[in-house]
Amino acid sequence: MLDFPTWKKFWLWGLTLVAVLAAMPSLFAAANVEWPEALPNPQVNLGLDLAGGSHILLEADPAEVAVQRLENMEETVRGEMRRAEPRIRIGDISTSGGELSFMLDTPTDIDRARGLLEPVMMGNNLVREWDLRVVDGQRMVLTPTEDGVDQAVTDAMDSATEVVRKRIDGLGTREPTIIRQGDTRIVVQVPGLQDPDQLKELLGKTAKLEFKLVDLNALPTDVQAGIVPPGSQAFPYSDETPQAGQMVAVRRLGGIRGDSLTNAQAGVNPQNNENVVNIQFDQQGASKFCTLSTENVDRPFAIILDEKVISAPNFNEPICGGSAQISGTFTAQSAADLAIALNSGALPVELAVIEERTVGPDLGADSIRKGLLAMLIGSVAVIALMVATYGRFGIYATIALVFNVLIILGLMAGLNTTLTLPGIAGFVITVGAAVDANVLINERIREERKRGRRVVAAVENGYKEASRAIYDANITNFIAGVLLFLFGSGPVRGFAVVLVIGLFTSVFTALVLTRMWVAGWLRKTRPSDINI
């Protein structure tokens, strides 16, 4: 046991040194001292509960994706049939019951229709996304396959994540984290954000912008009751408009969608000081808008945002310049938000905020201060107790404890883990429990001395006999810690991280390092008795 070859010492000190050095940038940051830029700078990340900021968990409803997908398929089918040479006439198209069905006017078109739809039903990944069956020789029914729906949800979530990222970037916040979680969730973490209302507002908007012709044939009283002529649908006015509560009937097809925008910008109309959003169409959108406005001068169209009408002005003249202005009852803030939302594109699926945790920066800083002070006092108390009880051996345990804390910090910085408020409690518990190994060893040495063993043999036996229980205890704690990490969420995981890292480091410092120091001392002084 006294035999510690130089190479072993070299490695132990080397490892310790590396970990302690890795802890330095974090300590400098905590003390508000600048760390030299030329050096590597691994940092312990502070969790949002310490640094302040917002954590928002968003969830999409996959059923909604399926509905949207059916609607898109309807458009596709109509297009394919119209473009066929000669044109295939269809009717009675419906998207109810999770499937798309339509009638062919001439049953003999079946094989041609099937041939046109076949490539559409296969997805990009060579997975069949739709099944086709023919009922009564004339009605075609398209049913989405499970693979197809899964793929659609994945695609929708991928692009939703991208849209969320763009919107948050549009807010100009620093270092947001945006991660897909599971099949239908997105985690958004924005450090330093004090008031997440604007963010939530922005993420809650799908920003689906549509321009549709108002159906002038619909009777206002019918529309109000939700009855519209075939080929039309009714939308309510947005709550912010003076017409809130009224409904507008618009033609379902032939409108323009917001995805043909290239740019949107908030502005003020100089004539009446109204807040407006100026939009710019892409080439295709511009020509469509030009046609629509030319053919419908003096007729009204509705600007529909997220299924709500924000205004229904007339086309006063053909608009062919590719730009337009949306006015409604915007505030400067809501105009700016809408511009960001339009620029980032529409969310392919509505996202609901299902969890939000926000901590103001003052509260976080206060927690760190109180936590560190408590940890400092606790450590001093533990050290005093250890030194008073075990003398020189207590001092070794104390030095090991200090190294332990530094190495945990260093590892956390190196492994890029996050320190949370419960993590600080984890540190305190580690400080209190890590010395348990030394207590076990030292008590055992006492016992062995009492039984009359000589110093070296007593120390040797102390370390040997105690290490069994130390390993077992640490392994079981490790199991509990890992399970907490796996099942835990958010800040609680930070607690598990500190505990688990602390288990490894405390075995290293309390068992290995102290043994090296004790061995060195025994070899040098060869004491005939020890005070323990």
Place this chain on the structure above:
Amino acid sequence: MKLLKLVPEATNIKFLRLRVPFFIFSLLLIAASWALVLVNGLNYGVDFAGGQEIRATFTQTEEAPIAELRESVGALENVGSPVVQTFGAPNEVSIRVKLPPEAEGNPEFAAEMTTAITDSLKSDYSDIRIDGVDSVSGKVSGEFRQDAVLALLAAMLAVALYIWIRFEWQFGVGALFALFHDVSVTLGMFALFQLEFSLQIIAAILAIIGYSLNDTIVVYDRIRENLKKYRKMPLPELLDLSVNETLARTVMTSLTLLVALVPLLLIGPASLFGLVAAITAGLFIGTYSSVYLAAPVLIWMGVTSNSFVPQETKEERQEKIARGEA
């Protein structure tokens, strides 16, 4: 230098003489705890009940208008009766609102309620600063509850299994029983005092499991050692000896952890209070269960000094006879 000795040398306390009364007491404690949990219920925090906890500071006022807040927030739609209390300083408040039944099936409900409450706070009080918001929908809180139960069960079973492998099955059962006691009593305390039960408390219970196991393992390790050493000693006596031999360590370790925790309990961040208080209580519960539950269970499950001696096979026995040793 004279060193501190917390426990006199060579104690011989007959801990296990009272094992039957203590065991019955423990069983009653477990039963009472579960009865409390079932009757009183746990005071679920936002994490497990859904709803929101909003923390705010009145920057210009010495004392927060608690009663007024209770009324104004309670008057909002769907809020019911909010729990409003000071948190930390007298001008800092926490407002807790549970999700109403109407929230069922509407994942956005919690977020909308949060906005309604913070908006009304900000318009009512010009000097209010919102320090933190925890808003959890019913769906997420349901998942948290499920994960919490799974984590606790998995942790108890996994460590019991480990102890079975490292020791003997009786030790695994003993450890599991002691852990079940610790978890039950901790839950019972939370049900009795109606302390807020949050995700942090699950972390605390897992820390208690870990700590209690430390103790159990140290005692078990010594029991195993003594079983091999004193082959003829009656088990109760041997258990007493083992507990006494490890007593100095038990006291010292409990004390170091206690002195580390107390400052955190007294001057630490208010939001850690529940977690630290639970662990501090668990320190005592866990130490007790290691001595009075984990050890005596071994007697009743028939651990003998042969448990750790490999059984002789027939062939070995015959070999011995042949060599004239037996």
